[in-house]
Amino acid sequence: MKPEVRNFCDLAHAGYTRKWVTLSVLIGIAAGLGSIVFYWSLTAATQLLLGSVAGYAPPMPIGEGATVFTGVTRPWVLPFLTAAGGLLSGLIIYRFAPEAEGHGTDAAIDAFHNKGGVIRRRVPVVKTVASAITIGSGGSAGREGPTAQIAAGTASALADLFHLSESDRRIAVAVGIGAGIGSIFKAPLGGAILSMEVLYRRDFEYEALLPSFIASVVGYSIFASWSGWAPVFGSGIVPPFSRAPEIISYAILGVVCGLAGIGYGRSFYYLRDLFKSAGIPNWIKPAIGGLMVGVIGVFLPQVLGTSYGWLQFAINGDFIALPVTIMLAVAVLKILTTGLTIGSGGSGGVFAPGLVIGGMTGGVLWNLLHSYPAITPNSPSTFVIVGMMALFGGIAKVPLAVIIMVSEMTMDYTLLIPSMLACSIAYFVTGDNYIYEKQVNVRAESPAHRHEYSVMLLKALKVKEAMVSNVPIISSQSTMDEAANHLKRYDVQAVAVVDGGMLLGIVAKLDAVRCIYQDRPQASVKDIMSTKLVVTHPDESLFDAMSKMIVNHISQLPVVERNNPDQLLGLLALDDVTIIQCTAKAS
Secondary structure, eight states, X not given: OOHHHHHHHOGGGSOHHHHHHHHHHHHHXXXXXXXXXXXXXXXXXXXXXXXXXXXXXXXXXXXXXXXXXXXXXXXXXXHHHHHHHHHHHHHHHHHHOGGGSBOHHHHHHHHHHHSTTOOOTTHHHHHHHHHHHHHHTTOSOBSHHHXXXXXXXXHHHHHHHTTOOHHHHHHHHHHHHHHHHHHHTTOHHHHHHHHHHTTBSSOOOGGGHHHHHHHHHHHHHHHHHHHXXXXXXXXXXXXXXXXXXXXXXXXXXXXXXXXXXXXXXHXXXXXXXXXXXSSSOTTTHHHHHHHHHHXXXXXXXXXXXXXXXXXXXXXXXXXXXXXXXHHHHHHHHHHHHHHHHHHTTOBOBSHHHHHHHHHHHHHHHHHHHTTOTXXXXXXXXXXXXXXXXXXXXXXXXXXXXXXXXXXXHHTOOTTHHHHHXXXXXXXXXXXXXXXXXXXXXXXXXXXXXXXXXXXXXXXXXBGGGTOBSOOOEEOTTSBHXXXXXXXXXHTXXXXXXXXXXXXXXXXXXXXXXXXXXXXXXXXXXXXXXXXXXXXXXXXXXXXXHHHHHHHHTOSEEEEEOSSOTTSEEXXXXXXXXXXXXXXXXXX
């Protein structure tokens, strides 16, 4: 390899700009190509399984062909089909990559916080195949989880290829999450913001933002060049927010979506835990969940697959294709079928079902409130779109990203103000409930950042807050036997040697033990004590004091006055500082 090429590929030692511009472009390319492969696989699986086998062609949203519902010619096949899809998916997952089960975004979040950003190479491939089979056979799940884990897994592999640090690998995984989701949903700005927001419930991973901008744009451009540039959903002409009293109805929508979000999250994890506790092999569980979904699908095929086409009908306000009673049934049973599909161990995402549940909830609520025209918008599409944002933004703790993503997915930015209100209310209503259990509250609670915060704590605390003031002292005329007795009696690591109020030296526990072991108990303290003292001061930070101990290979420091270095004030032990540091990391 030529030196110029070798130097360019050496991203581990490159500057910030070259490293992250290069890596972001590569992650974006991987996200775009991964989205194409997954979308094609899912489309092929859906046409083959739901289409050819069951005779059900799910309606598609405007951005993906705008097809209509033509019925289900062989509904009795659905339970067998979804069960078979679950069984095959389970066999693949638990044979090759058990971590690919469930919703992939949570697995990627877990890799960021708890696994140093490490995702096994096989996971993207297994996730692609298993998710295409799960959703293509009728499983109720979305594309977000698979694409997030696919792109994040590829980003992790790229970080290893370039020998990047653990910190850089974590950021690469976060960038991959945003780029993958931004690509498949044609929402690059929302995807970029999601990369830094989805990791926490009340915080942001701001280091991921700028690289995510680049990766999301690259990934989106590649995917849209292949699939088309139209947004996923068309919203037609949505009347803008222009009447102040309407905020009342949007506030009600926020509360209702928050409550529905709680139901979504709790039901999901209840079913997940129920399947986990069942005493049957893991690879069989997705088949059982799939069978139950198929039975529901016989009576309500609207809940099968991604349900994007049905959400498009709701956005259009098409109450002929999607009556209000069906809309309500979809809102309720989509919660159940998603829990059965993914909670049983099937592979798919929770983002798309969340949008569907939120949109249907908004449509139903509009039908209840539209008899109060003073506070309710004229068009049901406004409530459907804002409901999509509010429910998932609240329960996933990503209100900012979802507001932008749904705006991009519908190419409608007229509802930003009411969506801000509804999403904020839904976020607060959901409280401590969540859909991504691997999120942590704030950066300080993440293992990825605990070291940073322990260092910050040591820099903030002063020596005087951790030193021991009552230091046992002996005179220089004492024997080492007397020094050893002091060390044992006071259970300390060192004793100070003081004559006439002046600090002369330190006798460490190790030196005293060595003298006793060598049968020299009567040796004079003044001959053994350390006189070349490294000292600290009460106003010095614990971080600086700890650095002195590490550099000088000592385990304690005498604490003295700056203006009077002979006056002993106390003793600072390395063990005490380490306890403070470990407590900070564990908290």
